[in-house]
Amino acid sequence: xxxxxxxxxxxxxxxxxxxxxxxxxxxxxxxxxxxxxxxxxxxxxxxxxxxxxxxxxxxxxxxxxxxxxxxxxxxxxxxxxxxxxxxxxxxxxxxxxxxxxxxxxxxxxxxxxxxxxxxxxxxxxxxxxxxxxxxxxxxxxxxxxxxx
Amino acid sequence: xxxxxxxxxxxxxxxxxxxxxxxxxxxxxxxxxxxxxxxxxxxxxxxxxxxxxxxxxxxxxxxxxxxxxxxxxxxxxxxxxxxxxxxxxxxxxxxxxxxxxxxxxxxxxxxxxxxxxxxxxxxxxxxxxxxxxxxxxxxxxxxxxxxxxxxxxxxxxxxxxxx
Amino acid sequence: xxxxxxxxxxxxxxxxxxxxxxxxxxxxxxxxxxxxxxxxxxxxxxxxxxxxxxxxxxxxxxxxxxxxxxxxxxxxxxxxxxxxxxxxxxxxxxxxxxxxxxxxxxxxxxxxxxxxxxxxxxxxxxxxxxxxxxxxxxxxxxxxxxxxxxxxxxxxxx
Numbered sequence: 001x002x003x004x005x006x007x008x009x010x011x012x013x014x015x016x017x018x019x020x021x022x023x024x025x026x027x028x029x030x031x032x033x034x035x036x037x038x039x040x041x042x043x044x045x046x047x048x049x050x051x052x053x054x055x056x057x058x059x060x061x062x063x064x065x066x067x068x069x070x071x072x073x074x075x076x077x078x079x080x081x082x083x084x085x086x087x088x089x090x091x092x093x094x095x096x097x098x099x100x101x102x103x104x105x106x107x108x109x110x111x112x113x114x115x116x117x118x119x120x121x122x123x124x125x126x127x128x129x130x131x132x133x134x135x136x137x138x139x140x141x142x143x144x145x146x147x148x
Numbered sequence: 149x150x151x152x153x154x155x156x157x158x159x160x161x162x163x164x165x166x167x168x169x170x171x172x173x174x175x176x177x178x179x180x181x182x183x184x185x186x187x188x189x190x191x192x193x194x195x196x197x198x199x200x201x202x203x204x205x206x207x208x209x210x211x212x213x214x215x216x217x218x219x220x221x222x223x224x225x226x227x228x229x230x231x232x233x234x235x236x237x238x239x240x241x242x243x244x245x246x247x248x249x250x251x252x253x254x255x256x257x258x259x260x261x262x263x264x265x266x267x268x269x270x271x272x273x274x275x276x277x278x279x280x281x282x283x284x285x286x287x288x289x290x291x292x293x294x295x296x297x298x299x300x301x302x303x304x305x306x307x308x309x310x311x
Numbered sequence: 312x313x314x315x316x317x318x319x320x321x322x323x324x325x326x327x328x329x330x331x332x333x334x335x336x337x338x339x340x341x342x343x344x345x346x347x348x349x350x351x352x353x354x355x356x357x358x359x360x361x362x363x364x365x366x367x368x369x370x371x372x373x374x375x376x377x378x379x380x381x382x383x384x385x386x387x388x389x390x391x392x393x394x395x396x397x398x399x400x401x402x403x404x405x406x407x408x409x410x411x412x413x414x415x416x417x418x419x420x421x422x423x424x425x426x427x428x429x430x431x432x433x434x435x436x437x438x439x440x441x442x443x444x445x446x447x448x449x450x451x452x453x454x455x456x457x458x459x460x461x462x463x464x465x466x467x468x469x
Contacts, residue, residue, distance in 0.1 A: 025400060027331045028338075049168075049175035049238065050309070074468070076172040085170065102334075127408060127467045129401030136409060137468075180464040184352075184457070186345070191353020198382060205378035208370055216366035220356065302349060303342050310338060 026099075026130025030109045034100035035147045038068055038108065042092045047085050049074050051125070054088060056096070069107045070096050073125035077137045083121050092116040097147040098123065099130070112142050120144075153244055160241035168238035175238060182231035188224030190298045192217045197291035202282045209278040210287075214271075246311050252304035259297040266290040318402040327399035337400055344393040348460065350386035354379040355456050362432060362449035372436035372445065405466070414462035421455035424448075 040056035052072040057065050072078060075085070088094060095114035101107040110123035111132050122139035124130050131147070132140045159165050168175055196217050198204045205213060236243055243249040270286045277284050283291075312320065321327055330336045360366045361375040398405055405411040432448035 025337045027400060028334060028336070047170045049171065050179070074176065075170055076176055076468070079172045125467075127401070127404065127410070129404045133401075133404050134407050136407075176468050180461065180468075183345075183464065184460050186349045187352020187356060187460075190349040191351075191356060193353075194350055195353045195357055195379065195382070204382050205375070207374055208367065208378065212367070212369075217357070220360070220366070298349075299346055302345050306338070306342050306345055 026109060026124065026128040026133070029101055029103075030099040030130065031102045032099055032131070036096075036098060036100050036108050037147070038070070038096045038098075039093065040068070042088060042090050042094055043067060045088060045090065047075055049076075052078060054094070056094060066106055068096075069105075070098070070110045070113075070123070071107065071125075072110060072113075072123050073137075077126050078121075080137050081121050081139070083115070083119075087115055087117070087119075089116075096123070097142070099147075111147060112144075156240040156244040159237050160239070162237075165237045165240060168234060175235070178231050178234050182228060182235060185224050185227040185231060186302055189221055189228050190224075190302060192221045192224060193298060194295060196221075197294045200283045200287045200291040202288075206281045210283065211271075211274045211278045243308075246308055248304050248307040248311050252301055252308070255297050255300040255304055259294065259301060262290060262293050262297060266294075315406055318398075318406040321395070321399045322402035324399060326396060327402065330396055330400035337397065340393050340396045344390060344397060347386045347389035347393060350382060351390055352456070352460070354383040354386065355452065358383070358433070359449040359453050362429075362436060362445050362452075364436075364446065372433045376430070376433040408466055410462050410465035410468075414459055414466065417455055417458040417462055421452070421459055424452060424455060 038056060038058050040058040042054055042056050044053075044055040046053040052075060054070050054072070056068050056070065058068050059065050078084075093116060096108060096110040097112040098108045098110040101109075109128075109130060111130065112120060113123040114120050120141060122132050122141040124132050124139050126137040126139070127133065132142045134140045160169075168178070195204065196210075196214055199206075199208070199210055199213050236249075266287070270284065270290065277287065282288075322331075330340070357366070357379050358372075358376050361368075361370070361372050367375055429448050429452050432445040435442075436445045
């Protein structure tokens with residue numbers, strides 16, 4: 001069928017062209033073999049659909065400040081875990097336990113986030129297949145010390 | 149284009165755009181409507197294109213099918229554009245620099261142009277070939293181009309998330 | 312093997328491994344799934360709107376049904392195959408996902424309905440104006456397929 005061939009060609013060509021930086025599946029973008037534990041001050045928050053992001057300044061062993069991006073789910077998913085927009089503010093100190101992006105950039109997917117008020121929340125996107133994902137929007141908060 | 153970029157910035161920073169972008173449910177619902185509207189828009193156009201290629205509904209004349217199907221396609225277009233515009237509004241500044249979004253708009257315009265050329269030329273003489281099982285080559289070319297362009301719109305739309 | 316066992320087996324299969332390690336595999340397969348959705352949706356709309364008596368009234372419903380059945384079944388096949396590939400990437404999670412389970416239940420219902428009562432309704436509508444039962448069949452069909460689509464969206468949102 002000529003039409004299907006045209007469509008298949010279009011898909012194949014775009015498949016080669018796409019670099020898949022942001023991916024709606026944990027396994028393809030984040031590396032389960034690169035757990036990270038980040039603690040730092042929040043410099044920026046993007047409370048947006050389809051994914052929320054917050055950026056933190058992390059001081060490493062040498063005293064160098066590195067800015068990390070932490071990807072989270074949609075505002076809707078976070079609010080259903082009782083994480084509202086104002087709960088995290090610029091300047092707050094936050095702890096993120098998660099996994100680093102496969103492309104080696106300073107980007108992490110936060111599976112376990114400790115907010116300034118002490119609450120520990122699951123930070124994965126519903127249905128992304130990563131650790132703690134149980135297919136619901138509440139997720140299964142990985143226990144302390146399990147992300148390593 | 150400084151002016152376009154400025155317009156996108158204004159939309160992005162507007163309270164309505166921000167409300168949509170930060171919404172708990174509204175954005176997801178609008179996005180779902182947009183995705184599902186491809187059945188009403190592209191699905192119906194594809195049925196017409198596949199008829200012109202002689203692959204389906206051969207017992208129905210092309211113009212008969214078009215008269216029934218095109219109102220559906222236009223409804224789908226209205227829903228897609230309305231929902232798409234809202235999604236664009238919420239993310240305008242990011243969409244301005246997104247190459248996949250730009251590609252999607254270009255493909256959309258080309259798809260429209262393809263349809264326009266078809267309707268003002270070959271389709272004018274539809275009575276001569278509407279009941280044929282295999283349509284004239286110009287109609288078939290239009291159909292293949294239409295399928296490829298609309299398929300491209302869907303693919304580019306999905307790829308927006310990856311840039 | 313238990314149902315859960317099948318899901319695990321799929322995740323561990325060569326397909327699952329390829330999908331999980333590929334950088335762009337999921338994206339491409341998802342796009343194929345979307346293209347299939349457009350075609351499946353289009354064919355369902357055409358046949359059910361005829362069954363409702365809204366379009367193509369001068370053709371018999373079964374003619375329209377037969378005319379798009381090949382498209383419907385081909386696009387459905389594309390969706391099922393691409394769906395299995397998508398599933399292999401995150402099978403364990405999907406097994407527990409309420410949205411996924413809902414989608415599969417609705418898909419099963421839509422398919423059974425299509426091959427049984429829906430087909431009967433198509434055969435019954437000879438004249439221009441369909442009676443009550445074919446109209447109900449059309450609405451049930453549209454709602455079931457719409458439900459599959461909405462549940463599919465919910466997998467990634469809820």
